[in-house]
Amino acid sequence: MSEQKNQVAETIAEGAEPKRRRGHLRVAAILEAASALFAAQGYDAVTMTEVAARSRTAIGSLYRFFPTKDALADALLGRFKERVDEELAALAREARTLPLEAFADSFVDHALAWAPDRAAALVLIEARSVAGAQRGQLRAALRNRLAEAVAAINPKLSAQEADARAGLLQLIFKMAAANAGEGEAALREIRALARLYLKERVAGG
Amino acid sequence: MSEQKNQVAETIAEGAEPKRRRGHLRVAAILEAASALFAAQGYDAVTMTEVAARSRTAIGSLYRFFPTKDALADALLGRFKERVDEELAALAREARTLPLEAFADSFVDHALAWAPDRAAALVLIEARSVAGAQRGQLRAALRNRLAEAVAAINPKLSAQEADARAGLLQLIFKMAAANAGEGEAALREIRALARLYLKERVAGG
Amino acid sequence: MSEQKNQVAETIAEGAEPKRRRGHLRVAAILEAASALFAAQGYDAVTMTEVAARSRTAIGSLYRFFPTKDALADALLGRFKERVDEELAALAREARTLPLEAFADSFVDHALAWAPDRAAALVLIEARSVAGAQRGQLRAALRNRLAEAVAAINPKLSAQEADARAGLLQLIFKMAAANAGEGEAALREIRALARLYLKERVAGG
Amino acid sequence: MSEQKNQVAETIAEGAEPKRRRGHLRVAAILEAASALFAAQGYDAVTMTEVAARSRTAIGSLYRFFPTKDALADALLGRFKERVDEELAALAREARTLPLEAFADSFVDHALAWAPDRAAALVLIEARSVAGAQRGQLRAALRNRLAEAVAAINPKLSAQEADARAGLLQLIFKMAAANAGEGEAALREIRALARLYLKERVAGG
DNA sequence: CATGAATGAGTATTCATTCAT
DNA sequence: TATGAATGAATACTCATTCAT
Structure with missing residues (x-):
């Protein structure tokens, strides 16, 4: 008015x-x-x-x-982003200290830890064309953290290569979160996939 | 069919x-x-x-x-399901005839081929809680076809094992479709992932 | 949306x-x-x-x-504007043909004829800041017609003078319309005022 | 008071x-x-x-x-009414002391003096159907004061005639206030009108 | 059979007013 | 007492769906 x-x-x-x-x-x-x-x-x-x-x-x-x-949606997304950021910072730290297999497991665990909030966040991000900004930020933040981790694991990778690997890790992260409730067998496969990819494509097999 | x-x-x-x-x-x-x-x-x-x-x-x-x-949504999903089914039937056939690496590539290609219609279909599946039935059918159909392919590649797997692998392949399938437009580097990683998983977890290392 | x-x-x-x-x-x-x-x-x-x-x-x-x-308000105003325009065109015509006193009476009569619709129109014009455009148009249209009439009655007036007179006539017009329901005595005074002003300030006394 | x-x-x-x-x-x-x-x-x-x-x-x-x-609105109107009353009391006094032309000018000046507060007051009066009482009071007060002035100027008028004249003066008062910001030319016409009316219809020409 | 009109429950949002601390 | 929180009826507007011509 x-x-x-x-x-x-x-x-x-x-x-x-x-x-x-x-x-x-x-x-x-x-x-x-x-x-x-x-x-x-x-x-x-x-x-x-x-x-x-x-x-x-x-x-x-x-x-x-x-x-x-x-x-309301924005507030929810903001809260979510904060949490994500913390989790991922921890993850990037672990990449430097944990052996690869342990890191792979932790990676999946972190993904699972989100699952509850993630559902809402995902829905909000997808549904609101407006949220373009928020969405981009979230994605970028996630990806950068993962790129950090990748670089920590295999410092020989070029920035571009590290980014591409981070992109895929991001997808695995999403998959893990999305399948949080699908049962033991499904989880086992995801863990296997994470290890596989980390060993072969990130650590450089 | x-x-x-x-x-x-x-x-x-x-x-x-x-x-x-x-x-x-x-x-x-x-x-x-x-x-x-x-x-x-x-x-x-x-x-x-x-x-x-x-x-x-x-x-x-x-x-x-x-x-x-x-x-209207159901009709759209029905149409989509038909197409998916055809694609996947072809894929299952290829699992029997193609060498593993070629199959892996074809697998990703099929996933990419969908991308356009997939957008609408996905939206419909996610949005309508009502659509439970259709949604389940689609998932199940997709998964069964993939289980067929898995069995063709490695007949030694138990039905349960085959199903778990099919579940993961399904996720990779989704990832590929979702990232259809993300550029060469991203695609290369997905192809690598598909090969890796098929070789190690499906063909059995 | x-x-x-x-x-x-x-x-x-x-x-x-x-x-x-x-x-x-x-x-x-x-x-x-x-x-x-x-x-x-x-x-x-x-x-x-x-x-x-x-x-x-x-x-x-x-x-x-x-x-x-x-x-809805715009439609109403549009309709009102059309009517106003017709009335005033008629009035301008009369300015050329009728003797001054008859014209003065007709002037008041035209004002009274509006009264019903006018109430709504006025309210709408005042209340909606948005309606700036419409409002201006209406006012201007009204004023121009009256300036025409003034010029017809007294061609010696400069354009500026004619416009100023038209402005006052406009006010009298409004007053007449506003007091449509106030009784004979009030009406008589307005008619008197209209004659007075037209004779002294427009026809040039 | x-x-x-x-x-x-x-x-x-x-x-x-x-x-x-x-x-x-x-x-x-x-x-x-x-x-x-x-x-x-x-x-x-x-x-x-x-x-x-x-x-x-x-x-x-x-x-x-x-x-x-x-x-809140009532309080505002009350405050406004007080001021109006004072102004008009002064005006009525002037009707007794000033020559007609000077009075006419003063009349317009008083009207102009209000303009600022008037905006709010008018809005309140028009907008609140509820305010019937206040509105009536205000009008009546204004009118009575003007009738006083009229009577002072021309004691020969009957009460009814005086009241009718006061009504018209009230309209002129409103017009003047409403057009406070319209420029010199407009003002001049209003002053002219006020004199005209006062001379011809009030003082009795 | 095609078309435009009709329907009304449902949605986000506002705002005067009252309460609790 | 001053302040912020609570309340819910009311409002503009939407849209799936049905009807009449």
């Missing part, structure tokens, strides 16, 4: 930061509910009303903190 | 079987439009009105052929 | 032109209802639901023809 | 009479903010949150002083 609104409050209409304990709890509950719902039904299919109901929040309160469905 | 064709025909027939050429053209135009739109925007975001407009069909007529948005 | 929409249908999302008799009737009913409601309650206070109810139209149908509350 | 002041105070007091300086400042800030916002955007478009933000008041505090949006 006017561009002046929110001048005083928040600059980009990011929704109010909670300033009381109660607000923080609310926000957490909302994010939890949203994550589960998005993961289960996809971005479009989830209604704000549903999110409100599941987090036992009045619709108006939901909108106080997340003034838009998109804002 | 012929049962499936009938199945597709029946799906469409939920509306009205187009007996004249005109009807066939309409249906084709509609499916084409729908495929493009779904691929570009996702299932939820596409409106029946849009599909009607893009295929230059009156909304009423669209509903004569596809009495439901879901029916 | 996409800019391509309506490509086939209407270019600016002006809503569907009715193509059947039924549609024309609908549109007319809607405009009638909207006009009355806007006049009575102001732009903001009127709900689309109200308009739909009063015109016995389903909300969806209302939106078929007027895809926006603003579009 | 003093009853009216009380009235205003009471209106505010529906909330809580601010007894300390701090409260007075708050209230003043709020009224200022509200006036500006209403004038710029119209009654409906302004949110209480906006008013709170612009006056740097917490929403809860705003509601302590003005328990309703309507109460």
